[in-house]
Amino acid sequence: DFECGEEVELSFMKNGKWLGVAYRVRKETLGGRALFPHVLVKNCAIEFNFGQKDETFFAVPPGFTFIQHLPLGERVRGTLGPKSKAECEILMMVGLPAAGKTTWAVKHAAANPSKKYNILGTNAIMDKMRVMGLRRQRNYAGRWDVLIQQATQCLNRLIQIAARKRRNYILDQV
Secondary structure: OOOOOOEEEEEEEEOOEEEEEEEEEEHHHHOOOOOOOOOOOOOOOOOOOOOOOOOOOOOOOOOOOOHHHOOHHHOOOOOOOOOOHHHOOEEEOOOOOOOOHHHHHHHHHHHOHHHOOEEEOHHHHHHHOEEOOEEHHHHOOOOHHHHHHHHHHHHHHHHHHHOOOOOOEEEOOO
């Protein structure tokens, strides 16, 4: 809700049930930047209707408008990925361990947000691996070989998937 005062309210419904306000963000914090819908889930399937379907999942609350029904002049287009595989960039980091490859890759991706680089490497994977919500360093003492084997298998699968996608990648793997 962009019309509720000095703050933007982000709220949501699930299957027609109002779940309330999730976040409030001051408009000045957004600095005129657009918000884009995003949901991160794990081990489940979800479906959205932003107005592209004729039938709604539930009655639309009064005062709400589907994103799809906003006039084109009020919409902001997100950055576009490469149009073809020929336009894709793949950067491969080369160097000794602890030479700064990961640091450079992260900084380069941050300095070029329009490229939407995906950093692929076992370190990036291991940083996402958690056991009972704790980072890997505390949970894999004495079992490094298990951790690196799992991360390598994940990386190999991600590289297979990446080969079929039109995206920009930084391969950060020694």
